[in-house]
Amino acid sequence: MTAVDEVRRTIERLRREVCDLHAELTRYGLVVWTAGNVSARVPGEDALVIKPSGVAYDALTPAAIVVTDLHGNLLDGDLSPSSDTAAHAYVYRHRPDVNGIVHTHSTYATAWAARGEPIPCTLTMIADEFGGEIPVGPFALIGDDSIGRGIVETLAQSRSDAVLMRNHGVFAVGASAKAAVKAAVMCEDVARTVHISRQIGEPVPIAPEDVDRLYARYKNIYGQQAGERELR
Amino acid sequence: MTAVDEVRRTIERLRREVCDLHAELTRYGLVVWTAGNVSARVPGEDALVIKPSGVAYDALTPAAIVVTDLHGNLLDGDLSPSSDTAAHAYVYRHRPDVNGIVHTHSTYATAWAARGEPIPCTLTMIADEFGGEIPVGPFALIGDDSIGRGIVETLAQSRSDAVLMRNHGVFAVGASAKAAVKAAVMCEDVARTVHISRQIGEPVPIAPEDVDRLYARYKNIYGQQAGERELR
Amino acid sequence: MTAVDEVRRTIERLRREVCDLHAELTRYGLVVWTAGNVSARVPGEDALVIKPSGVAYDALTPAAIVVTDLHGNLLDGDLSPSSDTAAHAYVYRHRPDVNGIVHTHSTYATAWAARGEPIPCTLTMIADEFGGEIPVGPFALIGDDSIGRGIVETLAQSRSDAVLMRNHGVFAVGASAKAAVKAAVMCEDVARTVHISRQIGEPVPIAPEDVDRLYARYKNIYGQQAGERELR
Amino acid sequence: MTAVDEVRRTIERLRREVCDLHAELTRYGLVVWTAGNVSARVPGEDALVIKPSGVAYDALTPAAIVVTDLHGNLLDGDLSPSSDTAAHAYVYRHRPDVNGIVHTHSTYATAWAARGEPIPCTLTMIADEFGGEIPVGPFALIGDDSIGRGIVETLAQSRSDAVLMRNHGVFAVGASAKAAVKAAVMCEDVARTVHISRQIGEPVPIAPEDVDRLYARYKNIYGQQAGERELR
Numbered sequence: 001m002t003a004v005d006e007v008r009r010t011i012e013r014l015r016r017e018v019c020d021l022h023a024e025l026t027r028y029g030l031v032v033w034t035a036g037n038v039s040a041r042v043p044g045e046d047a048l049v050i051k052p053s054g055v056a057y058d059a060l061t062p063a064a065i066v067v068t069d070l071h072g073n074l075l076d077g078d079l080s081p082s083s084d085t086a087a088h089a090y091v092y093r094h095r096p097d098v099n100g101i102v103h104t105h106s107t108y109a110t111a112w113a114a115r116g117e118p119i120p121c122t123l124t125m126i127a128d129e130f131g132g133e134i135p136v137g138p139f140a141l142i143g144d145d146s147i148g149r150g151i152v153e154t155l156a157q158s159r160s161d162a163v164l165m166r167n168h169g170v171f172a173v174g175a176s177a178k179a180a181v182k183a184a185v186m187c188e189d190v191a192r193t194v195h196i197s198r199q200i201g202e203p204v205p206i207a208p209e210d211v212d213r214l215y216a217r218y219k220n221i222y223g224q225q226a227g228e229r230e231l232r
Numbered sequence: 233m234t235a236v237d238e239v240r241r242t243i244e245r246l247r248r249e250v251c252d253l254h255a256e257l258t259r260y261g262l263v264v265w266t267a268g269n270v271s272a273r274v275p276g277e278d279a280l281v282i283k284p285s286g287v288a289y290d291a292l293t294p295a296a297i298v299v300t301d302l303h304g305n306l307l308d309g310d311l312s313p314s315s316d317t318a319a320h321a322y323v324y325r326h327r328p329d330v331n332g333i334v335h336t337h338s339t340y341a342t343a344w345a346a347r348g349e350p351i352p353c354t355l356t357m358i359a360d361e362f363g364g365e366i367p368v369g370p371f372a373l374i375g376d377d378s379i380g381r382g383i384v385e386t387l388a389q390s391r392s393d394a395v396l397m398r399n400h401g402v403f404a405v406g407a408s409a410k411a412a413v414k415a416a417v418m419c420e421d422v423a424r425t426v427h428i429s430r431q432i433g434e435p436v437p438i439a440p441e442d443v444d445r446l447y448a449r450y451k452n453i454y455g456q457q458a459g460e461r462e463l464r
Numbered sequence: 465m466t467a468v469d470e471v472r473r474t475i476e477r478l479r480r481e482v483c484d485l486h487a488e489l490t491r492y493g494l495v496v497w498t499a500g501n502v503s504a505r506v507p508g509e510d511a512l513v514i515k516p517s518g519v520a521y522d523a524l525t526p527a528a529i530v531v532t533d534l535h536g537n538l539l540d541g542d543l544s545p546s547s548d549t550a551a552h553a554y555v556y557r558h559r560p561d562v563n564g565i566v567h568t569h570s571t572y573a574t575a576w577a578a579r580g581e582p583i584p585c586t587l588t589m590i591a592d593e594f595g596g597e598i599p600v601g602p603f604a605l606i607g608d609d610s611i612g613r614g615i616v617e618t619l620a621q622s623r624s625d626a627v628l629m630r631n632h633g634v635f636a637v638g639a640s641a642k643a644a645v646k647a648a649v650m651c652e653d654v655a656r657t658v659h660i661s662r663q664i665g666e667p668v669p670i671a672p673e674d675v676d677r678l679y680a681r682y683k684n685i686y687g688q689q690a691g692e693r694e695l696r
Numbered sequence: 697m698t699a700v701d702e703v704r705r706t707i708e709r710l711r712r713e714v715c716d717l718h719a720e721l722t723r724y725g726l727v728v729w730t731a732g733n734v735s736a737r738v739p740g741e742d743a744l745v746i747k748p749s750g751v752a753y754d755a756l757t758p759a760a761i762v763v764t765d766l767h768g769n770l771l772d773g774d775l776s777p778s779s780d781t782a783a784h785a786y787v788y789r790h791r792p793d794v795n796g797i798v799h800t801h802s803t804y805a806t807a808w809a810a811r812g813e814p815i816p817c818t819l820t821m822i823a824d825e826f827g828g829e830i831p832v833g834p835f836a837l838i839g840d841d842s843i844g845r846g847i848v849e850t851l852a853q854s855r856s857d858a859v860l861m862r863n864h865g866v867f868a869v870g871a872s873a874k875a876a877v878k879a880a881v882m883c884e885d886v887a888r889t890v891h892i893s894r895q896i897g898e899p900v901p902i903a904p905e906d907v908d909r910l911y912a913r914y915k916n917i918y919g920q921q922a923g924e925r926e927l928r
Contacts, residue, residue, distance in 0.1 A: 032421045111428040114354050114435035122810050124864045168356045189728045196807040203810035264653045343660040346586050346667035400588045496885045575892040578818050578899035632820045662896050
């Protein structure tokens with residue numbers, strides 16, 4: 001098998017994976033209509049695969065998933081790439097450890113984002129998954145690098161794999177597209193639980209040293225597949 | 233094919249489309265029992281197709297969808313038209329650019345409507361889809377033109393395709409029945425997110441010039457199907 | 465066909481209907497586990513059919529539905545009748561116009577019941593369906609007639625087909641089991657919308673004369689099946 | 697059939713049961729991703745069956761369920777046991793009447809847990825199922841006996857079969873795995889209803905003597921299967 005064939009096969013596999021992972025977004029109610037997307041880096045190539053723009057989740061097929069370079073220019077596919085492709089591409093250029101990205105406007109996380117408030121670390125699940133509060137990124141208009149830069153700069157100051165972009169929604173990253181989807185699912189889950197807790201009182205923060213212990217343990221020993229956790 | 237045959241075929245197609253689009257209302261939880269309806273204008277004719285009154289969504293078939301003139305008088309169909317037909321018909325008479333209308337009592341949007349409060353533009357998704365706040369229309373009794381007039385007059389002062397009718401529910405319009413359903417789905421989604429954000433603080437408004445930029449971009453370049461966005 | 469055969473057939477039909485209607489309770493999320501039930505009067509007989517006690521909705525079959533007299537004594541069936549049978553039976557004895565009853569602990573309606581607060585008539589849907597606020601009945605222990613009496617006495621002072629039993633849940637009645645299920649579904653829907661509206665402000669009440677107009681119109685002309693509305 | 701064969705058969709049956717019961721956790725929305733687990737004691741043996749760590753609910757098969765001793769050491773299975781196994785094992789060692797345990801981070805119950813607030817007994821369903829308020833257990837780190845000890849000590853001072861572990865989530869116990877799942881489902885249901893009731897006022901408490909009457913009746917006569925209730 002030539003190197004070219006191998007890249008082709010990798011892209012086919014990633015198209016299937018990324019297509020299938022969108023079903024997790026609808027399963028957990030993170031998206032409505034066409035408002036959310038998953039991408040994956042093509043390993044060893046300056047390329048990514050991503051959802052096309054404006055296509056319903058039900059109608060999504062592996063063949064509809066498009067391939068772009070790391071500046072969002074279409075390399076392969078019949079449809080236009082997601083209008084969020086530039087933001088994904090910026091993150092892949094500046095975070096070589098990131099191989100998957102998810103964007104949603106999931107309800108509870110976006111509600112925190114609309115107030116510009118980080119989600120405080122008041123649940124063991126937040127400590128486990130995010131190693132502290134889930135941070136807020138800047139307000140940024142679509143059309144240049146400002147969303148991508150906002151994501152990268154905010155995540156650089158945090159152990160979290162998810163960021164709440166102000167007035168906008170969630171971006172989640174991972175060592176794989178599946179890991180990024182997990183972070184997006186967990187982000188909405190804890191956003192909801194802490195929101196509900198705060199509606200009628202104050203959730204108790206977890207002491208920073210306990211957050212560190214929980215995060216270290218979870219990062220090292222949870223789950224069967226070491227690979228899934230390797231980003232942290 | 234005669235002109236009469238062509239109209240007949242168009243009506244058959246619209247009956248199927250409108251029947252199918254009701255499944256989006258149940259999928260996104262916008263309706264319970266029989267409390268919501270979709271209509272489409274029959275292009276070039278003084279006619280519309282609409283859900284019959286009091287029929288369960290599961291039991292809806294294309295053949296059950298009825299045809300009325302633009303004053304709500306039955307032209308074809310075995311069942312009575314939706315009791316909201318007069319309001320749909322009024323809008324089609326006064327808005328030649330509108331080809332589809334949806335009415336729901338979706339929970340969060342109706343909760344804003346019960347307080348008579350517009351949904352403030354605090355999310356990029358609201359700026360994209362609605363070009364500003366989602367406005368409130370008057371309280372109006374069913375039985376004459378007051379609901380239809382309230383919809384048309386309120387939308388005339390706004391870029392929004394959705395209106396919250398006071399103490400009642402949502403009417404959404406579009407260049408097609410599908411575009412109207414999209415507006416209804418998005419209206420409930422942002423009504424929910426902003427409501428939740430406001431429960432424990434104040435969501436930050438988006439500056440009017442940024443709203444304009446977001447709306448202009450979205451209107452012009454989002455999605456694959458230019459036709460779907462042509463209303464705006 | 466003898467009169468006995470006819471009653472037998474009627475009971476078989478009602479067992480199927482009542483069995484099927486429980487699927488509406490799960491579809492609309494009104495019940496968890498086994499905590500809710502539907503019954504129907506056997507017309508012309510001192511008998512009712514009702515869900516057996518402690519049986520999962522998935523496992524429910526027409527044959528599992530039991531028949532009791534109007535004091536809750538088992539007439540036919542292999543399982544014990546619902547522990548709420550006495551309350552259903554009391555209502556059938558005292559309300560000859562009622563042919564179907566539903567009991568749920570649906571979340572939002574029960575939340576109002578836990579505060580002992582009626583649901584104010586702030587939506588056209590409440591005016592249409594319930595003719596005014598949805599009233600609260602007394603706190604009552606299971607085991608004697610107090611629940612049934614509380615239902616009947618509270619409904620006697622109201623146009624509503626649903627009552628919020630204090631600290632407990634909802635009872636809804638109708639001219640048929642299906643009409644009662646509709647009232648239970650609508651009760652939860654408006655309980656949720658008005659609750660959400662009240663979380664961040666005050667929903668505007670509808671003027672009593674408008675409530676009367678809406679209720680009169682809906683009672684007389686909505687829907688295809690006159691029979692379904694005949695109770696009101 | 698030898699005694700060894702009998703134990704093998706019992707384990708096969710429990711693996712199927714425990715595998716299937718996880719579907720109730722997803723059905724009622726108590727878990728996301730892999731964050732929740734069910735176990736059952738192997739009767740007469742120092743052993744339990746439990747979900748493996750980090751496996752998706754969809755992918756769960758009876759063969760994937762693992763067997764450990766009552767200190768969490770793997771006896772049979774290809775995968776690592778749930779990271780919560782030590783807590784389950786501690787409870788089985790100290791509560792011989794408990795044969796099933798469920799752990800979730802279900803939203804509303806965990807929201808109470810994040811504030812460290814018990815769920816007050818303001819619904820007849822709470823009195824029936826839990827015999828009083830649902831108590832809060834201590835904050836405890838994973839890795840030693842502190843979670844298990846926290847569960848056992850908290851439940852010892854209560855009639856409740858569920859405990860809200862501070863900043864963490866719910867543990868529910870039962871005479872069978874199914875009874876524990878029921879307690880977990882009911883715990884989330886009442887956590888949600890009472891939370892919603894408290895959002896806009898104060899739910900009225902039920903008098904302690906009425907709580908006792910409701911609990912006594914429910915424990916003794918509800919349902920068809922006496923065995924399911926025998927723990928209480």
